[in-house]
Amino acid sequence: xxxxRLRPLAVAFxxxxxxxxxxxxxxxxxxxxxxxxxxxxxFARLLRDGFALAAAGDYASFADIAAHAxxxxxxxxxAQQRAAVxxxxxxxxxxxxxxxxxxALSAGGVRVVTLTNGGxxxxxxxxxxxxxxxxxxxxxxxxxxxxxxxxxxxxxxAAGVLGLAPEQLGxxxxxxxxxxxxxxxxxxxxxxxxLEGTFPDFYRPADVTGPDLVSVVQGLLALGQPQEEx
Amino acid sequence: xxxxRLRPLAVAFxxxxxxxxxxxxxxxxxxxxxxxxxxxxxFARLLRDGFALAAAGDYASFADIAAHAxxxxxxxxxAQQRAAVxxxxxxxxxxxxxxxxxxALSAGGVRVVTLTNGGxxxxxxxxxxxxxxxxxxxxxxxxxxxxxxxxxxxxxxAAGVLGLAPEQLGxxxxxxxxxxxxxxxxxxxxxxxxLEGTFPDFYRPADVTGPDLVSVVQGLLALGQPQEEx
Numbered sequence: 001x002x003x004x005r006l007r008p009l010a011v012a013f014x015x016x017x018x019x020x021x022x023x024x025x026x027x028x029x030x031x032x033x034x035x036x037x038x039x040x041x042x043f044a045r046l047l048r049d050g051f052a053l054a055a056a057g058d059y060a061s062f063a064d065i066a067a068h069a070x071x072x073x074x075x076x077x078x079a080q081q082r083a084a085v086x087x088x089x090x091x092x093x094x095x096x097x098x099x100x101x102x103x104a105l106s107a108g109g110v111r112v113v114t115l116t117n118g119g120x121x122x123x124x125x126x127x128x129x130x131x132x133x134x135x136x137x138x139x140x141x142x143x144x145x146x147x148x149x150x151x152x153x154x155x156x157x158a159a160g161v162l163g164l165a166p167e168q169l170g171x172x173x174x175x176x177x178x179x180x181x182x183x184x185x186x187x188x189x190x191x192x193x194x195l196e197g198t199f200p201d202f203y204r205p206a207d208v209t210g211p212d213l214v215s216v217v218q219g220l221l222a223l224g225q226p227q228e229e230x
Numbered sequence: 231x232x233x234x235r236l237r238p239l240a241v242a243f244x245x246x247x248x249x250x251x252x253x254x255x256x257x258x259x260x261x262x263x264x265x266x267x268x269x270x271x272x273f274a275r276l277l278r279d280g281f282a283l284a285a286a287g288d289y290a291s292f293a294d295i296a297a298h299a300x301x302x303x304x305x306x307x308x309a310q311q312r313a314a315v316x317x318x319x320x321x322x323x324x325x326x327x328x329x330x331x332x333x334a335l336s337a338g339g340v341r342v343v344t345l346t347n348g349g350x351x352x353x354x355x356x357x358x359x360x361x362x363x364x365x366x367x368x369x370x371x372x373x374x375x376x377x378x379x380x381x382x383x384x385x386x387x388a389a390g391v392l393g394l395a396p397e398q399l400g401x402x403x404x405x406x407x408x409x410x411x412x413x414x415x416x417x418x419x420x421x422x423x424x425l426e427g428t429f430p431d432f433y434r435p436a437d438v439t440g441p442d443l444v445s446v447v448q449g450l451l452a453l454g455q456p457q458e459e460x
Binding site: 037052 | 282284285301407410411414
């Protein structure tokens with residue numbers, strides 16, 4: 001299905017690894033002895049279980065699944081060390097391209113929200129601390145539809161919350177699995193390659209691709225405006 | 231929903247890590263320099279992407295996703311080393327509890343099949359080489375319904391292929407995510423704890439739990455027989 005994409009009226013940003021860096025979690029894992037690729041292992045296990053629940057039609061919170069993943073990655077660590085890994089999620093800071101990307105979208109008249117598999121309350125606090133909250137109209141979380149991305153439900157639920165059809169909403173992320181789910185749900189998509197480098201060919205490609213969030217946002221803003229087309 | 235489970239008329243065994251050991255893949259990863267937890271990282275990434283596709287309603291083959299996971303785990307390895315990891319899937323051998331578990335079920339008059347996220351052809355060859363093929367009535371793969379476990383489709387499709395209702399089919403696995411998906415789809419479930427140790431409380435518990443496949447099969451055989459109940 002080759003649709004000629006129009007500029008979305010709102011864009012939902014993924015949060016963890018897209019707007020905010022997991023570096024503090026990586027450091028806590030290293031301190032606890034998780035080894036050189038501790039963050040990769042921890043986050044792959046975390047997502048694996050969240051996605052398994054979504055595929056089965058079930059749900060658990062990011063915090064509950066993260067606690068289990070920490071136990072898997074650090075079987076010999078003490079409770080305190082594992083707790084420090086989970087606490088580090090409260091210290092996430094913004095990637096350098098996050099603020100200019102949100103600012104460019106806002107300046108272009110496009111509404112900005114976030115859509116995360118994490119919790120809404122903690123995400124709101126992080127966006128505030130990172131100086132990004134002023135750009136964000138709504139901090140949306142899968143807590144509400146109780147289904148993790150990349151199932152279709154949270155993307156469509158987010159569009160509904162904003163009073164939009166799925167194709168009027170964009171999703172920007174650094175994860176190919178998020179792009180695939182959003183595209184499948186009907187959203188416009190923008191993928192920044194700075195985390196993963198190459199986009200697996202078993203996922204639907206993004207409508208817009210760029211090396212970082214700013215270039216992706218520029219690509220989305222360059223799409224034809226809905227008014228011009230009708 | 232507390233159902234009093236009856237003995238299933240057929241039992242589907244998960245294959246990778248349940249019947250067959252991934253030790254040859256672990257060795258190939260170590261040889262290629264993947265580090266001490268290379269297998270954990272490789273397999274978590276592999277399942278993560280297969281589950282992401284299932285959650286979105288999409289599908290790709292085990293081989294395609296495994297190739298991508300090998301690239302992620304071994305970014306600096308040569309093509310030959312990565313190919314050796316994928317080739318090692320052809321050398322999987324049986325866990326010691328596999329044969330006695332299948333034999334006990336067959337002796338108890340319960341039909342035995344396998345249900346894998348891997349390919350049917352390669353799985354059939356592995357079961358043959360491992361001396362297990364004689365117990366297995368059908369080698370079922372998600373290739374056919376084109377949806378990975380733990381989505382409901384492959385479990386229900388497997389029951390249909392065998393002419394059974396979902397509750398007449400059992401699923402035995404060492405992965406809690408597989409138990410959760412099968413339970414959600416209506417199957418009877420048996421979890422052997424030898425791989426994971428503890429069962430996460432965000433997944434539906436198994437009807438039968440034991441330390442190994444033999445004890446799980448004994449538990450399934452001890453369930454009330456359908457004829458006795460009606």
